[in-house]
Amino acid sequence: MPLTFNKDHRRQLTPQDFERSxxxxxxxVASLERIPKNVPxxxxxxxxxxxxxxxxxxxxxxxFGGEHGGGKSxxxxxxxxxxxxxxxxxxxxxxxxxxxxxxxxxxFDEDYTILERAETVDLFILDDxxxxxxxxxxxxxxxxxxxxxxxxxxxxxxxxxxKVDFDARYKTIADALRESSIPxxxxxxSWRDQLEKDLHSEFK
Numbered sequence: 174m175p176l177t178f179n180k181d182h183r184r185q186l187t188p189q190d191f192e193r194s195x196x197x198x199x200x201x202v203a204s205l206e207r208i209p210k211n212v213p214x215x216x217x218x219x220x221x222x223x224x225x226x227x228x229x230x231x232x233x234x235x236x237f238g239g240e241h242g243g244g245k246s247x248x249x250x251x252x253x254x255x256x257x258x259x260x261x262x263x264x265x266x267x268x269x270x271x272x273x274x275x276x277x278x279x280x281f282d283e284d285y286t287i288l289e290r291a292e293t294v295d296l297f298i299l300d301d302x303x304x305x306x307x308x309x310x311x312x313x314x315x316x317x318x319x320x321x322x323x324x325x326x327x328x329x330x331x332x333x334x335x336k337v338d339f340d341a342r343y344k345t346i347a348d349a350l351r352e353s354s355i356p357x358x359x360x361x362x363s364w365r366d367q368l369e370k371d372l373h374s375e376f377k
Contacts, residue, residue, distance in 0.1 A: 183258040194263040195248055203247040203254070212361040218248055222255045229256065229295060230368035232325030236350055238332055238339075239359035245331035246363065248359055249298045252329060268314055269305040275313045291317055296327050303334040303342060315346045322349045330354070 178368050183347050191201050207224075222229060228234075235252065237245040242285060253260045253263045266274070266287070273279070274287035281290040330350070332339055338349065340347040 184260070185293050186254060186257055190257050192246060194257065194264045196263070199252045200247055203250040204363060205251060206248075208244065209362055213360070214244075214248070214357050214359050217315065217355070217357045218251055221357075222252060225255050225259075227251070229321060229327050230325075232322065232327050232353060234296075234328040234354045236330045236354045236356050237359055238333070238334075238336070238356065241333055243359040244331075244362060245359045246300050247355070249300065249329045249331055253298060256296045262293075263298065264291050264294045264353070265298040265300060267300045267304075268290065268302045271299065271317070272305060272310050275317075276310065286365055292320055294326075296329065297321060298329045298331075299348045300331050302332040303328050303339065311342070312345075315343055318346045319349060322344070322353050324345070328354065 190334070191198075197253065205215065205218060208218070235249070237248055237342070239245055249265070253265065257262050264281075264287075271291065279287050281287045285293075297317075299318070306310070318328060318330070336356075
C-alpha cells in the first residue's frame, strides 16, 4: 500500500515507534527546531520534508555527508520522524551492524530477518557508511542498497567519507545513488555540542 502523507493528520509518535525503527535513544530528540536557522543544510531538510510525499513515492533519498558530529545522523532522524508520523515504516542501522546481521541471519522479529525488514521498509537509514573495515563483506551493503533503489524505495545514507573516497569504495552503487539521492553536506553546527549542553543543563 503506498504511503499517504497528510500534514494535517500527523500522529503522535510513541516510544514503540522508535524502538521498532531501531532509532537510538540519543537521537530521538532530533528536530528542525534544534538546528539554527542560519545553518545552510537546514533549508535542504525543510525542502525534503515538505516534499516527502513525492520523494518517498519516487524512491528519492538523501546522502548526508560531512565531518563527525556535524548532524548527519540527527538529520536522518528528522526525516524518519516525518515518515513515522504519517504512518510509514523506518529502519535505522549502522553499516557494521547491517553486515553482522546479514552474515548471522539475525531476526528482526518472528516474521522477518533484519535483512528482510531492511528490504521492505518505506525508509531505510544506513548510518556511518564507510566506518566498517574494508573487506569482502562490503558487497552486502551494496546489494541491499541496489535492491531498494531498483524498487524505488527511499534510502538515507550518512557518511564522513569524501565523495571521491565513497565512489572508490562503493563503485557499484555510487552512480545509482547519484540518480536516486539528494546530496546534503551537514556542516555549520555541532550536534554533539548540543547534546553536551543538554547533559550539563540536566546535571545542574
